[in-house]
Amino acid sequence: MPLSPDEARRFAVLLESHAEQLTARWTELVTRSLRNRLSSAELQRQTSDLQRGFQQAFSGGATDLGDGPADELRAQLSELSNSRARQGFNATETAVSIYAFKDALLEVLGDQSDAATLRDYVAISGFVDRAALFTFDSYVRIRESLIADQTEQLLELSTPVVKLWEGVVAVPLVGTLDSARAQVVMERLLQTLVDTSSPYAIIDITGVPAVDTQVAQHILKTVVAARLMGADCIISGIRPQIAQTIVALGIEFGDIATKASLADALRHVISRTKQSGR
Amino acid sequence: MRTVAVGVKLSLVDQTKIVTAASELARNTLVYGGGGEVEVTRVHNDRRAGIRIVFADQGPGIVDLDLALTDGYTTGGGLGLGLSGARRLVDEFDIDTEPGKGTTITIVKWCR
Numbered sequence: 001m002p003l004s005p006d007e008a009r010r011f012a013v014l015l016e017s018h019a020e021q022l023t024a025r026w027t028e029l030v031t032r033s034l035r036n037r038l039s040s041a042e043l044q045r046q047t048s049d050l051q052r053g054f055q056q057a058f059s060g061g062a063t064d065l066g067d068g069p070a071d072e073l074r075a076q077l078s079e080l081s082n083s084r085a086r087q088g089f090n091a092t093e094t095a096v097s098i099y100a101f102k103d104a105l106l107e108v109l110g111d112q113s114d115a116a117t118l119r120d121y122v123a124i125s126g127f128v129d130r131a132a133l134f135t136f137d138s139y140v141r142i143r144e145s146l147i148a149d150q151t152e153q154l155l156e157l158s159t160p161v162v163k164l165w166e167g168v169v170a171v172p173l174v175g176t177l178d179s180a181r182a183q184v185v186m187e188r189l190l191q192t193l194v195d196t197s198s199p200y201a202i203i204d205i206t207g208v209p210a211v212d213t214q215v216a217q218h219i220l221k222t223v224v225a226a227r228l229m230g231a232d233c234i235i236s237g238i239r240p241q242i243a244q245t246i247v248a249l250g251i252e253f254g255d256i257a258t259k260a261s262l263a264d265a266l267r268h269v270i271s272r273t274k275q276s277g278r
Numbered sequence: 279m280r281t282v283a284v285g286v287k288l289s290l291v292d293q294t295k296i297v298t299a300a301s302e303l304a305r306n307t308l309v310y311g312g313g314g315e316v317e318v319t320r321v322h323n324d325r326r327a328g329i330r331i332v333f334a335d336q337g338p339g340i341v342d343l344d345l346a347l348t349d350g351y352t353t354g355g356g357l358g359l360g361l362s363g364a365r366r367l368v369d370e371f372d373i374d375t376e377p378g379k380g381t382t383i384t385i386v387k388w389c390r
Contacts, residue, residue: 249366
């Protein structure tokens with residue numbers, strides 16, 4: 001429920017007159033909930049900024065968090081959740097930073113047996129709740145974007161294409177191969193083949209825990225693409241359990257050379273290179 | 279799933295087989311069945327332990343089961359080996375499907 005303009009005015013006055021007391025108490029509560037992982041000087045600065053943000057929102061006549069005069073406050077809340085999310089605080093610790101304001105407020109409101117005071121408290125605590133929810137939302141959004149960034153980095157990291165020998169590049173695959181990764185692997189391998197003008201590529205699947213039909217299909221497509229570019233592909237790292245599974249599934253690797261280990265594959269390539277005098 | 283398979287002391291080859299079969303069937307549940315439920319349980323008979331996995335969806339069901347179990351037949355873009363291959367990877371394979379009602383597949387792998 002939005003505040004009435006009258007309430008907003010009164011809260012602005014309240015926050016201004018008790019500014020120091022509020023900030024001190026708020027900082028104390030937050031410091032305790034974060035178990036001293038942030039310095040009190042830093043928290044002091046954050047809470048006094050926020051306290052000023054709330055005060056300015058109220059004195060500007062904001063009756064709800066979405067109102068124009070609360071723009072500055074919302075920006076501060078986003079900033080707070082941003083820094084908390086990046087510093088690795090959890091959702092509760094982030095939300096508590098705002099909720100603690102309510103406890104601090106209760107202490108400055110005065111006579112708590114008075115009905116009008118209680119109504120005021122309920123009104124302002126509703127406003128603070130919405131601010132906390134807003135903080136929580138932006139915390140989640142920031143964490144999601146962090147996860148998305150990391151997923152992308154992981155994708156890049158987990159698919160290195162290395163030059164193994166003169167004219168031989170290798171892709172050591174580690175982990176499950178889904179369509180997105182298979183796509184990255186293929187692109188990188190083909191690009192590396194062009195860049196190094198290598199006639200041979202080895203795809204090593206030692207680190208792939210299970211090869212099902214989809215993984216096999218991705219590997220086969222990569223091999224076919226490399227062949228179209230004139231490179232010979234060898235699949236290595238086929239462990240006994242993988243070999244038996246592939247046979248049971250009925251996957252045909254056709255005339256593609258496969259080897260048990262990367263060393264075998266490299267030896268195979270080198271002997272072929274010698275024969276053909278390349 | 280791998281944890282349960284290790285828990286009932288399946289050999290590494292059998293672990294890989296059941297995990298691969300589960301991967302195939304789970305993909306079918308998701309892609310053709312529009313999503314569903316998977317239940318993994320440990321089972322025992324008189325002599326041995328094993329692992330049972332049930333895949334259930336409320337999708338369109340399979341119209342021609344024999345055709346669907348033929349190697350190389352696919353309505354998607356895959357190799358057409360998932361269903362038939364999964365059957366070869368496990369000890370017991372039971373499929374219950376009705377067009378329009380959905381599909382339930384139960385697989386069991388016993389310890390040797």
